[in-house]
Amino acid sequence: MVVLGAGPAGLGVALLLARRGHAVTVLERAPAPGGLAASFEVAGVRVDHGSHRLHPSCPPEILDVLRAELGDDLQLRRRHGRIRLAGRWVTFPPRPADLARRLPPRVSAHLAVDAATSPFRTAQRDTFADVVRAGLGPTMLREFYGPYVQKIWGLPPDQLSGELARRRVGARTPGALLRRVLDRKERARRGVFWYPRHGFGQIPEALANAATRAGAEIVCDAEVTRLDLGDDGVRVQACDTTIDADHVWSTVPLPLIARLADAPGDVLDAAARLEHRALTLLYLVFDVAFVSDFDASYFPGLEVCASRVSEPKRYRDGRGSDPDDRTVLCAEIPCAVGDDVWTAAPDALASRLVTELRAQDLAVPSPIAVDVRRVAHAYPTYRVGYETHLQTVESWVLAQPRIVSLGRQGLFAHDNTHHTLATAWAAADALAADGRLDPERWAAARERFATHVVED
Ligand SMILES: Cc1cc2nc3c(=O)[nH]c(=O)nc-3n(C[C@H](O)[C@H](O)[C@H](O)COP(=O)(O)OP(=O)(O)OC[C@H]3O[C@@H](n4cnc5c(N)ncnc54)[C@H](O)[C@@H]3O)c2cc1C
Known part of the structure; x- marks a missing residue:
């Protein structure tokens, strides 16, 4: 074999x-x-x-x-992430009290209207945009999923297949989403992960x-x-x-x-x-023990080139094996093979990223070194x-x-x-x-x- x-x-x-x-x-x-x-x-x-x-x-x-x-x-580790939504940080996976406190009232009001009108919506075409709009509603599409898929696949959500929504969106109706956020057992299950x-x-x-x-x-x-x-x-x-x-x-x-x-x-x-979408992975090295309290920060919006920034030392209890005086942030920057991001000099890309992160209220010191990895087949394009x-x-x-x-x-x-x-x-x-x-x-x-x- x-x-x-x-x-x-x-x-x-x-x-x-x-x-x-x-x-x-x-x-x-x-x-x-x-x-x-x-x-x-x-x-x-x-x-x-x-x-x-x-x-x-x-x-x-x-x-x-x-x-x-x-x-x-x-x-077995506890998740400690956050997501940048409508210019604010929200705990990720979401918690009800945090959502109520942090989401702008305008967004919460639109979400409530979308939930109430959900039975009257149906998808016209089998596109990502139509499936999410009909299921979760136009607000989730506009504020979160639309920009997120546009960033990852470089295509507007109406040019992506509805199958992408079925494969990537866990809760596809407001009721399912609400159950996911409110159900304690489900929250506890989704609140932990295994990591070596x-x-x-x-x-x-x-x-x-x-x-x-x-x-x-x-x-x-x-x-x-x-x-x-x-x-x-x-x-x-x-x-x-x-x-x-x-x-x-x-x-x-x-x-x-x-x-x-x-x-x-x-x-x-x-x-x-x-087709496949590619990924440039940028590793920023800092001479401090940790940069952030969070294991991962998600950026669905297009203001930041990275879709997610994570700090590997936060994923584990690495006492005794991880260095105390250094840490690394890993930024996932979706791109196409050969485009400006793929071919960018690592230092130039790092400088752009740090500027964008600071503008989003993420206090990042200046990195002492930068490394890069490029992945050609990161995500299949539907x-x-x-x-x-x-x-x-x-x-x-x-x-x-x-x-x-x-x-x-x-x-x-x-x-x-x-x-x-x-x-x-x-x-x-x-x-x-x-x-x-x-x-x-x-x-x-x-x-x-x-x-x-x-x-x-
Ligand atoms: C950014 C990102 C984040 C992710 N996060 C998570 C996560 O949090 N949790 C999770 O469970 N999963 C996550 N995944 C998914 C996870 O990485 C994959 O599910 C897993 O690695 C897939 O394993 P695989 O063996 O199917 O494919 P791959 O890991 O892609 O392995 C395929 C192998 O084939 C080799 N190969 C290719 N061409 C040839 C050739 N011609 N000859 C010989 N060898 C070849 C490649 O070098 C590679 O080693 C993530 C993926 C990405 C891109």
Whole structure:
């Protein structure tokens, strides 16, 4: 078995296949495993690729494996975030008293009207704008979701598919939103998260260690460049290595798998139309113990180029391992590959960001150093009409008996880590005794994946 990509999905499926006695090789393009969930050091502080938390809704069978591997290093932490709404800071996830106190009366009044008129609204088209306007109402679209998706995807909300709202907006009616905010149990559940002592990347590192112990081989710096599909197997080409595999489990971006396997022209055309939004991650280093009391600050508005700024040291109790005299802020700046943000000099981008943050009442000192990481495939873009192209590529992949495409990238999904791991668990479970994937079990699993809703 060959697994493409050593992010959480690739490592998860490699672990399960190896534990079931299969010979598994994982090929990873990067110098280390982890994918988007990896951690690395900036100025001696372990940081992530943007804010990462393991949400408590992680399926128990997956959490059990992670807890067994990480032991006490996997800490249950209380969330302490805030969001900038209508020029004010509001606790995030929201609390009723705080919302009542901090939201401008004008916004609260409009929200109340939207809630009262909700039964009379229906979506005219299946766009993000129409689905949110009909469900939560025009105020939530105008004040929060509209600018937020415009910032992340660089497109107005009426050019994004309604599916994006179904995948990313947890509470889609005022009633559901109110229940979420008022229900104590729900608030308690959403108020905590799991996080490892040495950064989120300890999760894929633990999966990689467990997979290796179970017999899997993980090869890094091994970019897969070609797949030759035959009746008896798949020949996998990666840099200077060629492997003949019975089956390929791919977690690389879905459009790439079509190109690697030289799919028919119509499939390649459709693959070329599946777009991704990129992310520039800016790491600002400060010579103080902490910059903020908050783990993350969310900026849905367009006044700040970052969608979120987080302080990794606040995500964990890193006493004994984190430095006392330094901290790092990580800013997530959505962009397109090759645009002004993507190509900006790190110092210039940092100076712009610090100015914008200070204008929003976030007291940031001057950084003593700046680092940058760029991620080309950060978010799949659900532009109106993307479904047709996705279906063309997916139908072709599903017709290949020896390739399974899974994980966030392989399913062109917005999945959290626990979702992407669930796809790995389901893929391994769909493996029949003859070593082939049971199409019915996999189809049933894919229907479940379509109900995943992202947690922020
Ligand atoms: C900004 C941001 C914040 C997030 N926050 C959270 C959060 O708080 N909580 C949460 O649960 N999830 C969060 N996520 C989602 C989480 O990062 C993903 O769900 C998870 O990393 C997906 O794992 P994956 O294995 O499916 O894909 P990836 O992690 O993307 O792994 C795919 C791997 O394939 C490799 N690859 C690509 N091409 C090739 C090739 N040709 N040959 C070999 N290897 C290749 C890549 O290098 C990569 O390692 C966040 C994501 C982003 C972008």
